[in-house]
Amino acid sequence: MPYSFGYFNFYDSTYILIIIAAVISLAASARVKSTFAKYSKVNGRRGITAEEAAADILHRAGIHDVKIGRIKGNMTDNYNPSTKVLSLSDSVYGSTSVAAIGVAAHECGHAIQDEQEYLPMRVRTAIVPVVNIGSRLSWPLILIGFLFSFGPLITVGIVLFSVVVVFQLVTLPVELNASGRALAVVDSSGLLDDNELKGAKKVLRAAAMTYIAAAAGSILQLLRLLLLSNRRRN
DSSP states (O other): OOOEETTEETTOTTHHHHHHHHHHHHHHHHHHHHHHHHHHTOBOTTOOOHHHHHHHHHHHTTOOSOEEEEESSSSOOEEETTTTEEEEEHHHHTOOBHHHHHHHHHHHHHHHHHHTTOHHHHHHHHHHHHHHHHHHHHHHHHHHHHHTTOHHHHHHHHHHHHHHHHHHHHHHHHHHHHHHHHHHHHHHHTSSOHHHHHHHHHHHHHHHHHHHHHHHHHHHHHHHHHHHHHHHHO
């Protein structure tokens, strides 16, 4: 017989869902790293840096209130709509590579979304406070609920975790749309030639897979929690 603690079996069949989620996540992470590494070695013919490309894209989009800054780390690039700051990582900011320009263009896409009040982005920003609460409290509540066989606590934890899943699902169209918007500007402005643009698209497609993998992993985890909760009731 499988050894169990509370309602968690050490040989529980639902662990297969965790394994699937881990495999998807590792595959997506490996792909984005290899694709970024490949196109980091390919420099754009115009010789402009990612920071210069971002400034050009924002200017063409009529956005003049966004500051471009540098942030430590690798692949830590982001756009903060509350501070109007577009941060490019150390490996991107001063690089002239196709990969770096693609990443900078993607973050500009978020600035364009913010400027045009793109609805999914507004929704994502609005639910961030609830998501932060859910991400901090969901697992402690779930674990305590299972440990002490207290159903209401498990239910609250699962509901909070569901909010995190919804956030990740809302994130998907936001991320995909950001890449599409920015690459359209890159294409029309001639910042990259046709072959370089293809490379930038590959980098952003690989990056998009990490968001898809994260959402898939969370859905599988939520499914497992629902199965365990249902088993407890039965």
